[in-house]
Amino acid sequence: MLALKEVSGNNLSVFRHETRLMGSNFEISVVGDNHAWANQRINNAIAEISRIEKLLSTFGDESEINAINGNAGIQPVKVSGEIFRLIDRALKISELTHGAFDITYYSADKLFIDSNSDTLINTIPYSVTKTNYKGVATDAKNCTVFLKEKGMRISLAAVTKGYAADRAKYLLQLEGVGSGVINAGGDILTFGTQPDFAPWTVVTACPGYNNSALSHINISNMALATSVNKEKTAKTPGLKSGFVVSAIEKINVISPSAEFAGALAAPLMAMGINGGLYLINRLHQVGCVITDDQNRVYTSNGVKTA
Numbered sequence: 001m002l003a004l005k006e007v008s009g010n011n012l013s014v015f016r017h018e019t020r021l022m023g024s025n026f027e028i029s030v031v032g033d034n035h036a037w038a039n040q041r042i043n044n045a046i047a048e049i050s051r052i053e054k055l056l057s058t059f060g061d062e063s064e065i066n067a068i069n070g071n072a073g074i075q076p077v078k079v080s081g082e083i084f085r086l087i088d089r090a091l092k093i094s095e096l097t098h099g100a101f102d103i104t105y106y107s108a109d110k111l112f113i114d115s116n117s118d119t120l121i122n123t124i125p126y127s128v129t130k131t132n133y134k135g136v137a138t139d140a141k142n143c144t145v146f147l148k149e150k151g152m153r154i155s156l157a158a159v160t161k162g163y164a165a166d167r168a169k170y171l172l173q174l175e176g177v178g179s180g181v182i183n184a185g186g187d188i189l190t191f192g193t194q195p196d197f198a199p200w201t202v203v204t205a206c207p208g209y210n211n212s213a214l215s216h217i218n219i220s221n222m223a224l225a226t227s228v229n230k231e232k233t234a235k236t237p238g239l240k241s242g243f244v245v246s247a248i249e250k251i252n253v254i255s256p257s258a259e260f261a262g263a264l265a266a267p268l269m270a271m272g273i274n275g276g277l278y279l280i281n282r283l284h285q286v287g288c289v290i291t292d293d294q295n296r297v298y299t300s301n302g303v304k305t306a
């Protein structure tokens with residue numbers, strides 16, 4: 001659980017508006033001293049998020065993602081520079097995480113039931129390249145994306161909310177907003193300071209102890225994405241030592257980019273505590289706070305909690 005800590009001060013106030021976008025609740029908060037001015041900035045940010053939602057949609061004849069998927073194994077598809085750069089960044093995150101993050105998936109379009117034996121038949125021979133980011137070919141010169149195998153698909157759902165938050169922040173800053181918070185379904189992006197010029201901070205809470213506070217984290221001018229382990233599996237004792245093997249209960253990733261933080265959260269959960277910390281400690285301006293199923297807290301290098 002995350003709770004944004006807010007402190008009021010001087011003549012500045014936090015103006016906020018919550019709306020439903022991308023299947024999640026978005027709350028946009030702007031620090032200012034003029035209600036009408038703040039509302040207009042918030043409305044413009046909402047319009048930008050709506051634009052991103054439409055851009056990355058897989059519905060409609062104008063969907064570039066649909067065009068890429070529809071031409072899998074057939075031909076490269078020319079896309080806008082914005083879509084190309086987003087896919088290119090996603091593929092780089094796949095390389096960074098050794099495939100733990102992957103925007104590709106296999107379509108079951110070619111599966112059917114054999115009426116004679118009630119057996120599920122796959123008309124496309126199985127190939128790991130269909131669910132492997134290495135099967136995506138990009139051409140920066142021609143701005144094209146090509147899925148090498150028929151049946152391959154891509155989805156940018158894992159980065160959509162984060163990218164939208166980054167774009168909304170960029171637009172707000174262009175329009176003169178010095179401080180604010182964008183809460184994208186629980187993932188938070190902040191810039192500037194609170195009305196009393198104190199930093200934006202969050203409280204991480206422990207679900208095992210009535211959501212009692214575990215730590216306070218400074219996230220000013222940073223994004224924080226959270227991934228929670230929803231699979232409650234039995235704890236497994238070590239084969240020889242007899243020690244309980246701990247699993248990640250929750251992970252918070254901190255990064256200057258909401259897109260990057262959101263993309264890393266789930267893969268780090270899959271990589272485990274040691275693997276996740278090792279990866280994060282190799283990166284600049286990126287940190288994490290991990291809580292295991294024993295309610296122990298682990299932090300990456302440079303992350304300070306109070």
